[in-house]
Amino acid sequence: MTKRTTLLLTMALFLGLAGSLQAQKQNSGFATPKDMFEVGVQGGHLFISGDVNSKPGYGAGLHIRKSLDYVFSIRLDGFYGMAFGEEGSVDANSYREFETTYMAGTAYGVISANSLRWNQSVRKLNLYAMVGVGGSYYNVLYAKKPTDRALSESGYNFSPHFGGGVGVDFRISPRMNVGLEHQTLVLFSSKADLVDGYNEQRGGSSERSLFRDVIHFTSIKFNFNIGSTSTRSEPLYWVNPLESVMNDLSQIKEQQTLALEDNDNDGVIDAIDQEPNTPPDVPVDTKGRTLDSDRDGVPDYKDREPYFPPRPGERVNEEGVVVNPMNPQGGVSEDRVREIIAEEMQNYQLRDQGTSGGAAVTEWFLPMIHFGTDGYTIKYSDYGTLASIARMMKGNPNIRLVVTGFADATAPESYNNALSYKRANAVIEHMVNNHGIGRGRFVLQWKGESELLVPSGGSYMNRRVEFRVAQPTDVEMDPPAGASKPSSDGY
Numbered sequence: 452m453t454k455r456t457t458l459l460l461t462m463a464l465f466l467g468l469a470g471s472l473q474a475q476k477q478n479s480g481f482a483t484p485k486d487m488f489e490v491g492v493q494g495g496h497l498f499i500s501g502d503v504n505s506k507p508g509y510g511a512g513l514h515i516r517k518s519l520d521y522v523f524s525i526r527l528d529g530f531y532g533m534a535f536g537e538e539g540s541v542d543a544n545s546y547r548e549f550e551t552t553y554m555a556g557t558a559y560g561v562i563s564a565n566s567l568r569w570n571q572s573v574r575k576l577n578l579y580a581m582v583g584v585g586g587s588y589y590n591v592l593y594a595k596k597p598t599d600r601a602l603s604e605s606g607y608n609f610s611p612h613f614g615g616g617v618g619v620d621f622r623i624s625p626r627m628n629v630g631l632e633h634q635t636l637v638l639f640s641s642k643a644d645l646v647d648g649y650n651e652q653r654g655g656s657s658e659r660s661l662f663r664d665v666i667h668f669t670s671i672k673f674n675f676n677i678g679s680t681s682t683r684s685e686p687l688y689w690v691n692p693l694e695s696v697m698n699d700l701s702q703i704k705e706q707q708t709l710a711l712e713d714n715d716n717d718g719v720i721d722a723i724d725q726e727p728n729t730p731p732d733v734p735v736d737t738k739g740r741t742l743d744s745d746r747d748g749v750p751d752y753k754d755r756e757p758y759f760p761p762r763p764g765e766r767v768n769e770e771g772v773v774v775n776p777m778n779p780q781g782g783v784s785e786d787r788v789r790e791i792i793a794e795e796m797q798n799y800q801l802r803d804q805g806t807s808g809g810a811a812v813t814e815w816f817l818p819m820i821h822f823g824t825d826g827y828t829i830k831y832s833d834y835g836t837l838a839s840i841a842r843m844m845k846g847n848p849n850i851r852l853v854v855t856g857f858a859d860a861t862a863p864e865s866y867n868n869a870l871s872y873k874r875a876n877a878v879i880e881h882m883v884n885n886h887g888i889g890r891g892r893f894v895l896q897w898k899g900e901s902e903l904l905v906p907s908g909g910s911y912m913n914r915r916v917e918f919r920v921a922q923p924t925d926v927e928m929d930p931p932a933g934a935s936k937p938s939s940d941g942y
Contacts, residue, residue, distance in 0.1 A: 486687045487678030489516040493632065495670030501647035502664070503536035503547045510553070510668050516561065521692040526559040526581065528634075532668065536647055548602065549593040549648040553666065555636060557585030557614045563688035574689055577620040577628070587612050587638055587666070593648025605648060610640035612666075620674065625685055628674045636666040715739075744834065747771055758835035817852075817918040820878070821911050825862070827873040829881055837878070840918060841886035851921035853894045854879055860900040860908030868899040868931035876934075878916050894921050896928045 490513075497510035510532025518524040531554050539545035559581040565574045587610045592602040618632030637643075643663035644650040676685055684690055712721050715729050724739030733752045734742045741750040745760035747767045754771030765773045817840060820833040829837070844850065856875030858867035875895050882888045904912045 483520065483687070484684045484690070485682065486518055486684045486690070487676040488518075489674050489686055490514070490677055491516070491672050491674035493670040493672040495668060497532035497534050497553065497666070497668050499534045499536065499551065499647050500665040500667060501536070501644070502649040502651060503549055503647045504538040505647075506535040506537055508532060508534040510670070512668070512670065516674075516686070518687040521565075521687045521690065522563055524561045524563065524686070524688055526561050526583075528555075528557045528559060528583075528585070530555045530557075530668065534647075534666070547594060547649060549591055550602065551592075551646055551648075552590045553646070554588045555585055555612070555666075557583045557612070557636070559583035559614065559616070561688075565688055574691070575622050577622070577630075577688060578618075579620070579688070580617045581615065583614045585612055585614060585636075586610070587636065587646075589646055591645065591648040605645065608640075608642050608645070610638040610643055612636045612638045618672070620672070622689060625680060626676050628676075628689075630672040630674065632670055632672055634668045634670075636668075638663055638666070745771070758838045817920075819915045819917045822874055822914045822916075823911075824859075824909075824914070825870070827870065827877045829877055837881060838886065841882055841888055844882075844888055844892065845886075851892045851894060851925075853896055853919050853921045853925050855896045855898055855917045855919075857898050857902060857913060857915050857917070858900050859910060859913040860903060864899060865932060868897060869933040871899045872897040872928075872930055872934045874914075874916050894925050894927050896925075897931065899931075 492511070492513055494509070494511045497508040498505040499508075510530060512528055512530040514526055514528040516524055516526040534551040534553055535549070537548045539547050560583060561579050561581040564578040564580075565576075588607060589610075590607045591605040593605065594602055614634060614636045616632060616634035618630050620628045620630035622628045638646065646664035646666065713719065713724070714721055715724070715727055716731065719735060719737065719739035721727050726735070726740050729735055729739065729741055730752075733750070736742055741752070742757075743750050743754070744757050745754070747754070747761050749767060749769065749771035751757040753769070756771050756773075759773075761767055761773050764775075766775055768774050818836050820829070820836055822828070822830070840852070844852065854875045856871035856873070856878075858871040858874075860867070862870070872895070875897055879890065879893045879895055882893065883890050900908070900913070904910070904915070
């Protein structure tokens with residue numbers, strides 16, 4: 452009774468462990484793939500370690516195996532076989548012989564060693580060990596009397612058993628593998644020492660043997676994976692547990708490569724480009740959208756007036772030019788006055804200074820632009836001002852402009868000289884590169900902090916660039932120390 456209780460508790464513990472492992476796999480959150488299950492057949496040599504020398508026997512088995520994760524799996528075995536043994540001599544009154552018909556069913560827990568190596572996605576070799584519990588059913592024919600060669604039948608007996616085994620499988624294809632395996636079964640019952648028909652020690656001694664009979668089965672296996680290859684992987688004990696992680700990393704790398712691509716070559720990667728097919732060499736904003744500075748619906752590269760937004764009620768044509776200029780408030784607004792002046796300046800052909808009836812070009816007022824502290828980058832808000840000056844220069848191709856840079860008084864004088872030079876040079880480069888005005892039409896000069904507009908040395912009014920129409924005596928100044936001279940591209 453005690454042995455049966457022990458066996459039942461062992462089986463309950465084993466099944467509980469298997470259930471716990473399965474629950475851990477389901478609740479772990481890892482993306483464990485669905486896999487196939489294995490069906491196998493095996494055949495080989497059956498023999499019994501007992502009180503009589505064994506002879507070659509045979510057996511065959513069938514099993515079903517299902518993985519719980521990459522390491523653990525459950526396997527159910529069914530087995531049938533014949534075991535034989537013979538020893539001694541009839542003449543010496545020590546003859547023994549048996550034939551045992553043996554059947555068994557075993558539930559195994561299998562541990563695979565494949566997961567200890569991660570160098571291949573699918574393994575070619577699978578080493579494993581297993582332990583389990585089950586039941587044996589056997590019938591023995593044995594020589595009851597040493598002097599009588601006739602075999603007596605003991606009748607069928609049942610006994611619980613513990614089982615263990617080791618094996619190695621060789622992968623042939625995703626559907627099939629072959630293997631070598633050895634199982635050992637140890638019976639537990641009052642007749643556990645009678646699987647070979649005898650429970651006495653060899654040599655005819657009447658003393659009982661000290662240990663029960665042990666069944667051994669060495670076999671060749673043929674295993675087949677059952678399941679859809681399109682929806683399930685091979686059994687997990689064949690699969691690298693890091694394969695899904697490596698696949699995810701590979702996908703991330705591919706996505707990063709795609710994300711860093713810039714198919715339209717606008718300087719904005721496709722991952723954040725809201726207009727991934729902008730035409731070549733078209734200015735775009737930080738999100739890859741074609742610039743429309745005046746928001747009139749015509750992109751800057753098509754807009755003849757890219758920095759003049761239409762007023763309410765005005766419409767523009769396909770070139771961005773207002774076709775129905777109007778002032779809903781009546782009269783002429785200050786902005787409109789500036790536009791009219793700019794248009795007149797475009798159409799006005801300047802005469803040389805001192806020509807009768809002509810205006811002195813040196814008396815013209817031209818706007819100034821301002822810069823941030825310790826910077827010489829042109830503000831986007833000043834693009835319209837520079838566009839107006841460029842339009843005036845294009846309408847009057849005979850004039851040249853003096854572009855003078857200034858700085859505030861918050862840094863050493865030598866530093867401010869170089870900074871004022873850089874500001875004037877940045878404006879000239881903008882006019883040349885963005886509006887196509889020849890470099891030779893500009894005279895670059897710099898004043899540093901020598902002419903402050905506001906006594907407070909740090910005022911933004913002092914960080915400026917001024918424009919005036921050049922006189923014949925105006926010449927370009929050499930760069931100060933710490934600033935390099937730009938190359939000239941002429942007119």
